[in-house]
Amino acid sequence: MGAGDVYGQAISHGVASGMGGIRAAGDLVARMQITRGMRLPQAKQYVADKLGVSVMDLSDPVVMLDVRKERGLGAALESGEITGIDEPIGLEAKFHIAELLGVPINSVERFRRITAPRA
């Protein structure tokens, strides 16, 4: 969507038709579109199968919070009330996401490369 007024665009579209990002499974479905060019039904089914949930569950924050926590996929922070200090976020979570979805994530690959032991 376009840049500009956040309320009139990002928030309105988000509430009207968005999957909910890391609050649900929107980021995971987005990864399959971005990385593999999968159209929406195919991408949703792929992610649902990998997670062992229904396609309907992918936009449900109640279902997805437990799934994300169990699999270490990261979630909203909310001062540690949603995602605790012992749970992965950011790059930490992307290691689990790459393994779950079976797709390379550039920042994960970069981290592995740059932290590899040097001769």
Added chain:
Amino acid sequence: MDTAFPTRMGDGSLTRLTRTEIEAEIRDGVAAAVKRAKVEPLGEDAIGHLIDIFSSRSRFSAVDIGDEVVLSYDGCGSQDMGTRINDLQYYEQYLCADSVEMYHHDYSFKPVKTVIDFEQTVMRQAQFLITAPCGYGAMPDLGRYTVPDGPIANWSQLLPMGRIDEARAAQEEAVEMAVEDIVFVAAGMVEAGIDFIDLDTSGAAGDADFLAALKAVERIRARFPDLGIQIGMASEFVLGMHGELEYDGVRLAGLWPREQMKLAAKAGVTIFGPAINVNTGKSVAWNVARTLTIAKPCCDEATVPVHLNGGMGVGGVPMHILPPGDATSRASRAAVDILQLDGL
């Protein structure tokens, strides 16, 4: 007597229309698209659904539970508060964006090339913190290569003087420069960890601008097979500033979204974003009907995900700096319901 429903004009101003008037607006918007873009009209079911969406006093409208789509953004945040990384965090944490996009405030590949080291550093830090797919976006912006901003003769000055051959040669030269810059920036940002590159507002300077985007995508795809690549269009119709440029044997001037999408997919994008312009003198219902009629063949025949541009002045969203949520939400819902979109 028919009830008058509060609704919007394409400039965002409030107006009131009866259900009968809304239906007339929608049918007229469909007819305008059919005439202009030479596409099939929407079916009666779709028209009926649009009438229902707009014949409502509700402050907000939304898709059915389970029908949600992926949302992507042409640059996240206003860069007014905190840092650009904070902008990405706000979008991920508070707006629940499905992907986020960092951008330089000049938002063109040419100026970014000169500050690529700084952009890489910020992106590297962002990748530590962001969980959602995080990419980088800018415009091909071919006009930047012309005098007085660049080294190439200005075709906007040459064309009115009738110096057609020189204007065309200048555009062809600019294409090659733009492609080099786009590929340079994309490669630099891949080193910093991006998940995708967004060539936004492609075609803004016409067919040569779109050609630069397509040629750049082709080279980026060959070099980075797993990188997400997105093309977002500048407008519904590729202007023929050159007029004779082709990609894969297809003349670019005059292409509408379906043909734009096919070439973008051929070049190697993983997401295509059509942009349908808004007429500020017509109602939002008229504009949404026209948008969906033009975009439908693109969505029906898509081989890659389609994220319809739905921002200020495109995709049925009013051309106002503060688009009203009642209008945006109706445009959003209508597009998802009728086009079976992959995203917005």
